[in-house]
Amino acid sequence: MLTNILSLIHNATTLLFGVYASAAFLGVRLNRKNNLHLLIFSCLTGVVYALSFLLYGTSFTEQVYPLIIHIPLVLFLTLYYKYNFVLSILSVLTAYLCCQISNWIGIAALTVSHQEWIYYSVRICVTIIVFILLIHYVSDITSQLLQKNAKSLAILGFMPFVYYIFDYVTSIYTSLLYSGLEIVGEFLGFVLCITYLMFLFLYFKEYETSKEIEQRNQLMEMKRVQTEKELEAIRRSERAVSILRHDMRHFLSSIVSYIENDENDKALAYIREVIHTSDQTAMQRYCKNEIVNLILSSHRNEIEHHKICFEYSIQLPEELSISDIDMTAILSNGLENAIHAVSSLPETERFIKLDLHIKENKLLLSLKNTYATPPEIIDGLPRTSEIGHGFGTRSIWYVTEKLGGNCQFSVADKYFVMQVII
Numbered sequence: 001m002l003t004n005i006l007s008l009i010h011n012a013t014t015l016l017f018g019v020y021a022s023a024a025f026l027g028v029r030l031n032r033k034n035n036l037h038l039l040i041f042s043c044l045t046g047v048v049y050a051l052s053f054l055l056y057g058t059s060f061t062e063q064v065y066p067l068i069i070h071i072p073l074v075l076f077l078t079l080y081y082k083y084n085f086v087l088s089i090l091s092v093l094t095a096y097l098c099c100q101i102s103n104w105i106g107i108a109a110l111t112v113s114h115q116e117w118i119y120y121s122v123r124i125c126v127t128i129i130v131f132i133l134l135i136h137y138v139s140d141i142t143s144q145l146l147q148k149n150a151k152s153l154a155i156l157g158f159m160p161f162v163y164y165i166f167d168y169v170t171s172i173y174t175s176l177l178y179s180g181l182e183i184v185g186e187f188l189g190f191v192l193c194i195t196y197l198m199f200l201f202l203y204f205k206e207y208e209t210s211k212e213i214e215q216r217n218q219l220m221e222m223k224r225v226q227t228e229k230e231l232e233a234i235r236r237s238e239r240a241v242s243i244l245r246h247d248m249r250h251f252l253s254s255i256v257s258y259i260e261n262d263e264n265d266k267a268l269a270y271i272r273e274v275i276h277t278s279d280q281t282a283m284q285r286y287c288k289n290e291i292v293n294l295i296l297s298s299h300r301n302e303i304e305h306h307k308i309c310f311e312y313s314i315q316l317p318e319e320l321s322i323s324d325i326d327m328t329a330i331l332s333n334g335l336e337n338a339i340h341a342v343s344s345l346p347e348t349e350r351f352i353k354l355d356l357h358i359k360e361n362k363l364l365l366s367l368k369n370t371y372a373t374p375p376e377i378i379d380g381l382p383r384t385s386e387i388g389h390g391f392g393t394r395s396i397w398y399v400t401e402k403l404g405g406n407c408q409f410s411v412a413d414k415y416f417v418m419q420v421i422i
Helices: 002-026 031-058 060-064 064-078 086-111 116-145 151-172 187-260 262-279 290-305 324-342 391-400
Strands: 310-314 351-359 362-370 376-378 379-381 406-412 415-420
Touching: 002 031, 002 064, 002 116, 031 060, 031 064, 060 064, 064 086, 086 116, 086 151, 151 187, 151 290, 290 310, 290 324, 324 351, 324 362, 324 391, 324 415, 379 391, 379 415, 391 406, 391 415
Parallel strands: 310 351
Antiparallel strands: 351 362, 362 415, 376 379, 406 415
16 A cells, blocks of 8 residues: 555656656746646646556556657647747656656665665655756756757757667567667667767867857957057157157257267267167067067067067068967967976076978978976977966967968977977
8 A cells, every 4th residue: 555655656756857857957937837837737647647547557658658748748848838849858858867866766775675665765755856956956057058059959968869769668668678688788888978979079169169269369358458559659659759850950960060070989879879769669560460460569578577588580471371360379379388488497598489481381380498397298299297287289289280280399409399380
């Protein structure tokens, strides 16, 4: 008698779990109105389930369970709550998969106790606990994940869908699950592996997209900062030019006076001083290419702050064959790594050398820097044990490979060398 009552309660809690969890996964707010509507739906489908059980028995009812519970639930969520049909299916499949938590724990309790009433009692308790945890910690996340693109949804729904089919085919419609066949027992492991690999691929693509957005934002910020610097430089230049123009007659008079008195050395020194003063009014440009100028200018203050000897030879056209984002990823990461490497050296040993030019329609980049600790190069990439470092070189390598180029890291004499050909 007790077992029958507990079995009835178990069926009711499982039904309620499936209905309410499916709705919550979609994003249905479990307020008073929705709770009432979901309860009415659960009662109606529960009546159909009970009639099927009484008229046709347990085996038949289990086989038609998708027809009397799952399909009506999908249609209810789609038609009443106006959710996408595919999303409704995915939420129901996810709720079904979550039911397996209480199922497994219940089977474990039955295996230990050999008492059916304990099996049902454990399943009821676990179902309630899992439902509370899902509503508080998982449902909001799931509702947001279900708004992703079709590719993401396909990966999210692959495992619940395959498990649903597997469970019904092997344990409800047949007894393959308990046949002892190795292919059946290993099937879920195979599916889990495929799903995990698909997830890794999707995660990497999203990571790649986020890195591109991050680099784009970094580029925009560099442009903003550089614009501010250029405006300030223009203001300083205008003031200096104004002063030069105002003092030009005095300069020329002084030079004429030196020449008339045969003081040519003083005249030359004075001319050099005027030239030096006028040179300071000009903004520094490293080459014709705007993005390379922008990257180098953005690192200029840091280089000067650390008192690094920076030598460069750059011969580039105004337009490059690679995008600004890719150029930023390569050159900016390379400079950041170089500045970090030389900063711990004594001031007199801080050297960075940059060679950047085009040869036979190929972009050739060579960046050398001194170092305090010899870098360890494994599989062609430098490795570091410092937390938060090491991502820059991998990013450079990845972008270069993506563009069909070649990237090499090496140690020559006292320099760490990065060479890129694209």
